[in-house]
Amino acid sequence: MREPRRIDELDTPAAIVDVDRMTANLDRMAEYARRHGLALRPHIKTHKTPELASEQLRRGAAGLTVATVREAEVMAAVCEDLLLAYPPVGARRLERLLALPRHVHITVALDSLDAIDALARAARLAEREVVVRVEADVGMGRVGVAQSEDLIALARAVRERPPLAFGGLQFYAGHIRQRVSEQEDSLMRLSADVAALIADLEAAGFAPPVVSGGSTPAAFTAHRVKGMGETRPGTYIFNDRTTAAIDACAWDDCAYTVLATVVSNAVPGQAVVDAGSKALFREDVRGNSMPGFGALLDRPEVIVKAMSEEHGMLDLAKTDWRPRVGEQVRIVPNHVCVSVNLHPVLWGVRGDTIETRWTVAARGWTS
């Protein structure tokens, strides 16, 4: 069949990227980091696409952040400086990590002596330097150690185990996801906590070469966290309904949508589209109690009120719009990272014209 040239020639559901909006999002973050002297190391879990990582690197990104070894393997083709922001636990994972092309500079972040021991053994066998950052829990309660003495013990263990090299302090303040205007107290607390951790590490002889944090919800205040030199936002390349809901972007900055077709309007008050939980993902808006699983790009008052795997139920209660069967709509999902991960292909568009297609190459965990 012919390659589609316009959006209305696409079979649905399909993942669409507005190239101009994405470009503006990339430029804005690169400019922010440059202005404040922050190293930008974007998290590519959002797009999992080497061509888009290259766009980030072309704008001055210092390297890339990845969550899985699969992502590292794919991104090694376009970047020589990779941070695995995930505990490298397990023999197979270590084997794959150390089998990355030799020219790739590998950094990891971890939070346990067990993981340091296993990594050190694997790195010695591979005769390969691995830079290790110690991971602090600054309030999210997911991974990381909360106490300075534990951080120092980890840093010491790293330094005692060449070819591991101590690379600094890392944290992820993912708990800061309220409205931007309400983040001030959390930001001040974070800044004080990070400053204390840095001071304690310094006093123990482990001055961190890099202090790395950052996230999309608090992306543009990263420079206010004292001592932080690197930021790792991911979502900002596309943004999503959650990011807009907390004012961390404007609605018009949403660059990613799921194109869908109205397949039924038999039940009054709703329209059924062919994008359900297997295309949008099922996740509530976080940091703001908005209902639904997505909203129409051109009619944000129309939300996806319910879903099955391949059905999305549009709520027509707040609109006079009555779509016909066959009409296309574009849906901004609540959380873009988990929606992109459901799609094999991203279609890059300008207006209604399809300019390119990218393969979401780093999905899954194995090649």
Add this chain to the structure above:
Amino acid sequence: MREPRRIDELDTPAAIVDVDRMTANLDRMAEYARRHGLALRPHIKTHKTPELASEQLRRGAAGLTVATVREAEVMAAVCEDLLLAYPPVGARRLERLLALPRHVHITVALDSLDAIDALARAARLAEREVVVRVEADVGMGRVGVAQSEDLIALARAVRERPPLAFGGLQFYAGHIRQRVSEQEDSLMRLSADVAALIADLEAAGFAPPVVSGGSTPAAFTAHRVKGMGETRPGTYIFNDRTTAAIDACAWDDCAYTVLATVVSNAVPGQAVVDAGSKALFREDVRGNSMPGFGALLDRPEVIVKAMSEEHGMLDLAKTDWRPRVGEQVRIVPNHVCVSVNLHPVLWGVRGDTIETRWTVAARGWTS
């Protein structure tokens, strides 16, 4: 790298299928359908894997049910009788549907005159018969028409538009998902409603050649819906935490798990594993208010209480078990269909031995 032979050689997260349990699940449903003279047309959206569809067909399945044209394209390699249980709306979808290999017998279910018109035009152009079932809404409120006169109008429209052929009545009682012991009233109402629809269609001269329903939550009472001759369960091949929670299967009938590795135990009271929402999916148990997003196969009292994309937080409150970093666990997800869809590969195991790997070939919507 060498192909893994045992579970502990797998990189994680990985999707695991217990072959013996799956075989028992397949045999049980095939035997039930045979005993009650029901045609079994399994919905393959659960596994999306041609080899597993072949296992269903080998046990006497009358054909397969699919939700997407992509699934139809992939399953056409193993089955000549496909039901697209989804409105075939949109020019590109119709084009792909009618481009299926000519030996494949195509049936669709739909609920609008617009869809019938478009399908009839496409079928005429392709010079190809398409069997059309009319879809009734029996209480779920998703797709389908609720009134007999609307069903009759659809059936008439089909008959007036060769090469479309009227194929009967279809419905999906997905709203019946309470505990099996509490389904009786819903089942009686469904049976009465379906009988009335059949009678009205018959009286109007549209006796349905097939009446098709069925689902996993109410799988083993399908024979009690008067007039129903075909059943379309999907989840039963693997089962999941939701199916077990409503007693539609036993816990030991859960054949699918996500293998994960403990990557951190730094935060007291929890263990973090490397299976998060990108491996398990994020969906509540339905029909029963159980917390969490999955539970350990061998310790069902340990649930996944929270998730990030690549992190699952195990709640250790109800157990004395304290896993070490590096330990593997197997997680039964709340909803198996959406978890399988996140994995490129299924590993078929007996005990700890890997017997085979299958590619989940029908993921996504395009080839």
